[in-house]
Amino acid sequence: MKYSLNSRKVAEATEQCLKERGVKKRDIAELVLFLQKDYIPGLTLEEVYGHMERVLAKREVQNAILTGIQLDVLAEQGKLMQPLQDIIYNDEPLYGCDEILALSIVNVYGSIGFTNYGYIDKKKQGVLSMLNDKNDGKIHTFLDDIVGAIAAATSSKIAHGYQAELEKKQLTESEDANNI
Amino acid sequence: MKYSLNSRKVAEATEQCLKERGVKKRDIAELVLFLQKDYIPGLTLEEVYGHMERVLAKREVQNAILTGIQLDVLAEQGKLMQPLQDIIYNDEPLYGCDEILALSIVNVYGSIGFTNYGYIDKKKQGVLSMLNDKNDGKIHTFLDDIVGAIAAATSSKIAHGYQAELEKKQLTESEDANNI
Amino acid sequence: MKYSLNSRKVAEATEQCLKERGVKKRDIAELVLFLQKDYIPGLTLEEVYGHMERVLAKREVQNAILTGIQLDVLAEQGKLMQPLQDIIYNDEPLYGCDEILALSIVNVYGSIGFTNYGYIDKKKQGVLSMLNDKNDGKIHTFLDDIVGAIAAATSSKIAHGYQAELEKKQLTESEDANNI
Amino acid sequence: MKYSLNSRKVAEATEQCLKERGVKKRDIAELVLFLQKDYIPGLTLEEVYGHMERVLAKREVQNAILTGIQLDVLAEQGKLMQPLQDIIYNDEPLYGCDEILALSIVNVYGSIGFTNYGYIDKKKQGVLSMLNDKNDGKIHTFLDDIVGAIAAATSSKIAHGYQAELEKKQLTESEDANNI
Numbered sequence: 001m002k003y004s005l006n007s008r009k010v011a012e013a014t015e016q017c018l019k020e021r022g023v024k025k026r027d028i029a030e031l032v033l034f035l036q037k038d039y040i041p042g043l044t045l046e047e048v049y050g051h052m053e054r055v056l057a058k059r060e061v062q063n064a065i066l067t068g069i070q071l072d073v074l075a076e077q078g079k080l081m082q083p084l085q086d087i088i089y090n091d092e093p094l095y096g097c098d099e100i101l102a103l104s105i106v107n108v109y110g111s112i113g114f115t116n117y118g119y120i121d122k123k124k125q126g127v128l129s130m131l132n133d134k135n136d137g138k139i140h141t142f143l144d145d146i147v148g149a150i151a152a153a154t155s156s157k158i159a160h161g162y163q164a165e166l167e168k169k170q171l172t173e174s175e176d177a178n179n180i
Numbered sequence: 181m182k183y184s185l186n187s188r189k190v191a192e193a194t195e196q197c198l199k200e201r202g203v204k205k206r207d208i209a210e211l212v213l214f215l216q217k218d219y220i221p222g223l224t225l226e227e228v229y230g231h232m233e234r235v236l237a238k239r240e241v242q243n244a245i246l247t248g249i250q251l252d253v254l255a256e257q258g259k260l261m262q263p264l265q266d267i268i269y270n271d272e273p274l275y276g277c278d279e280i281l282a283l284s285i286v287n288v289y290g291s292i293g294f295t296n297y298g299y300i301d302k303k304k305q306g307v308l309s310m311l312n313d314k315n316d317g318k319i320h321t322f323l324d325d326i327v328g329a330i331a332a333a334t335s336s337k338i339a340h341g342y343q344a345e346l347e348k349k350q351l352t353e354s355e356d357a358n359n360i
Numbered sequence: 361m362k363y364s365l366n367s368r369k370v371a372e373a374t375e376q377c378l379k380e381r382g383v384k385k386r387d388i389a390e391l392v393l394f395l396q397k398d399y400i401p402g403l404t405l406e407e408v409y410g411h412m413e414r415v416l417a418k419r420e421v422q423n424a425i426l427t428g429i430q431l432d433v434l435a436e437q438g439k440l441m442q443p444l445q446d447i448i449y450n451d452e453p454l455y456g457c458d459e460i461l462a463l464s465i466v467n468v469y470g471s472i473g474f475t476n477y478g479y480i481d482k483k484k485q486g487v488l489s490m491l492n493d494k495n496d497g498k499i500h501t502f503l504d505d506i507v508g509a510i511a512a513a514t515s516s517k518i519a520h521g522y523q524a525e526l527e528k529k530q531l532t533e534s535e536d537a538n539n540i
Numbered sequence: 541m542k543y544s545l546n547s548r549k550v551a552e553a554t555e556q557c558l559k560e561r562g563v564k565k566r567d568i569a570e571l572v573l574f575l576q577k578d579y580i581p582g583l584t585l586e587e588v589y590g591h592m593e594r595v596l597a598k599r600e601v602q603n604a605i606l607t608g609i610q611l612d613v614l615a616e617q618g619k620l621m622q623p624l625q626d627i628i629y630n631d632e633p634l635y636g637c638d639e640i641l642a643l644s645i646v647n648v649y650g651s652i653g654f655t656n657y658g659y660i661d662k663k664k665q666g667v668l669s670m671l672n673d674k675n676d677g678k679i680h681t682f683l684d685d686i687v688g689a690i691a692a693a694t695s696s697k698i699a700h701g702y703q704a705e706l707e708k709k710q711l712t713e714s715e716d717a718n719n720i
Contacts, residue, residue, distance in 0.1 A: 003450040006443070010443050060456060063447070066441075066443075066444045066447075081373075083366070087370075087423070089363075094423075096420060
């Protein structure tokens with residue numbers, strides 16, 4: 001039978017993969033809250049979920065998640081060829097393909113997310129601290145960058161949406177003023 | 181008065197800028213048709229316009245267009261500091277900031293647009309040939325890359341949309357089959 | 361024993377991987393000649409090899425090559441998880457992680473290589489035509505992009521070197537003139 | 541007279557520009573020390589300068605510096621067209637062309653620098669705090685990102701160099717051991 005992509009299956013597999021590797025949506029949402037709390041007063045987890053779903057629905061994002069987790073899993077099982085096996089297994093500092101895949105996630109909502117991504121990655125904030133624990137036998141060389149990137153992209157999306165709302169509100173207020 | 185961004189004005193200025201620099205939407209749409217004609221049978225200019233509007237509505241895209249055209253205009257007027265003035269005026273081959281801004285446009289619909297961007301840029305297809313004419317006194321060091329990037333991003337958007345439609349059609353057909 | 365990276369082994373593995381997947385250095389060098397022949401008169405294969413070795417010596421480049429070929433090989437053996445297996449096996453058009461890894465290779469010598477990469481990728485020039493043959497049972501979803509990216513990065517390096525030589529020559533000539 | 545690029549002049553203008561905008565090389569070197577002090581024991585300012593010179597000698601880096609500072613200066617003088625003038629003057633949060641140019645600097649030594657760039661940009665470390673002061677009439681919308689990017693690229697270069705030295709030392713030690 002001819003190959004034919006099924007987008008729903010790609011989306012479901014992505015969600016399943018994140019869950020199986022120990023990342024809950026709430027974990028990512030809390031990273032977003034941490035990044036945005038000083039800029040968007042009163043931002044709630046509920047609102048974050050809504051925006052995050054849109055980020056996770058992007059094919060570009062799903063591709064990066066599936067590819068990165070696949071490499072983590074194979075490294076954990078010792079099934080990569082050498083020296084790539086050692087490099088990924090040990091999260092070698094000079095290996096940057098994890099950052100590259102992560103950047104393709106951030107890019108989906110534009111360059112204003114670059115600094116947020118770098119910041120939480122370095123700070124090992126929230127769930128990122130667990131993913132960076134090198135003593136539990138789990139390999140998350142790609143996943144920690146991916147999770148940080150999803151949080152950064154969601155933050156960018158929220159920033160764009162917040163500006164749109166502000167302007168809508170200003171417009172209404174100015175219309176109200178004119179109607180007096 | 182406190183500064184407050186007006187998104188509508190940014191969008192209008194972007195449209196105005198493209199027009200004033202001699203780029204019609206039809207020019208870009210024809211680049212898209214050239215890129216997609218072999219993949220999307222029956223694609224019409226009307227459909228291309230619809231997708232292109234969505235690309236041009238992205239703030240990231242508008243920022244790159246306004247910034248690039250500003251640098252072109254200032255170089256044309258001889259108002260940049262040296263040696264940047266000479267570099268942009270002469271479209272210096274080792275200067276790559278034009279490609280960088282262009283890539284930020286392509287990125288908005290993901291990495292599958294990279295090769296389309298490079299391809300039409302090299303081929304000097306359609307309006308890109310006019311923009312590369314070095315003998316008319318006009319400086320389009322940034323604009324030719326920007327126009328190619330808008331066409332490439334629109335092509336990516338169309339490719340994603342086409343897949344979604346294909347799957348929807350397959351779903352309906354399979355439901356029809358099951359109903360027999 | 362504590363893990364310790366051995367850079368020589370990474371370099372050797374990269375060279376070995378390319379060879380085993382059917383890509384000769386001469387194939388890549390000929391892509392470079394194709395890209396540069398109109399700009400650098402008299403460019404020889406020997407000179408291209410020299411520059412290409414420097415590109416291939418970059419860790420960032422080696423990482424992308426090893427990672428991409430690993431994913432190709434696993435897809436060929438049917439060992440990836442679904443739906444990633446189908447996506448990479450069928451070189452799914454909406455999958456862009458191959459372009460992303462390729463771009464990390466191009467970036468090493470800067471943005472002026474973006475368009476060259478896109479151009480030969482689309483043209484399926486030289487060895488890229490063989491790598492894109494979908495009927496030989498071989499999977500080169502990542503490798504074709506990687507090979508194009510190595511050629512584009514080498515071209516950028518040559519362009520930078522050519523400019524340096526031009527300026528050196530001009531300097532000598534102007535010094536000679538002053539000495540008369 | 542035909543235009544002909546003079547690389548020495550580009551390099552000198554870059555150095556001059558940074559100085560005139562209030563950024564001393566020592567400022568950037570201290571950012572590098574801050575980023576690397578935990579990874580490279582005993583790293584000195586002298587060593588940092590050596591690596592930083594190599595980063596600043598890259599044409600790609602010089603292009604981004606000259607272009608970014610040019611836009612800052614014109615915004616400071618009120619000479620950009622609207623609404624770009626307001627956007628850059630006010631360091632508008634949804635404007636990302638500054639991050640994009642910065643990333644082209646980071647990229648020169650590869651993706652391992654992305655997170656360092658994001659981290660110091662967010663932390664407003666050292667000179668970045670001065671560049672972000674919005675009350676001194678100076679506009680540094682591009683420059684703060686550029687300075688952070690130079691520091692991040694230099695850090696990547698140092699990390700690559702440190703690994704090379706480590707391996708050289710291990711090689712010598714193992715040769716010594718074999719000679720006993």
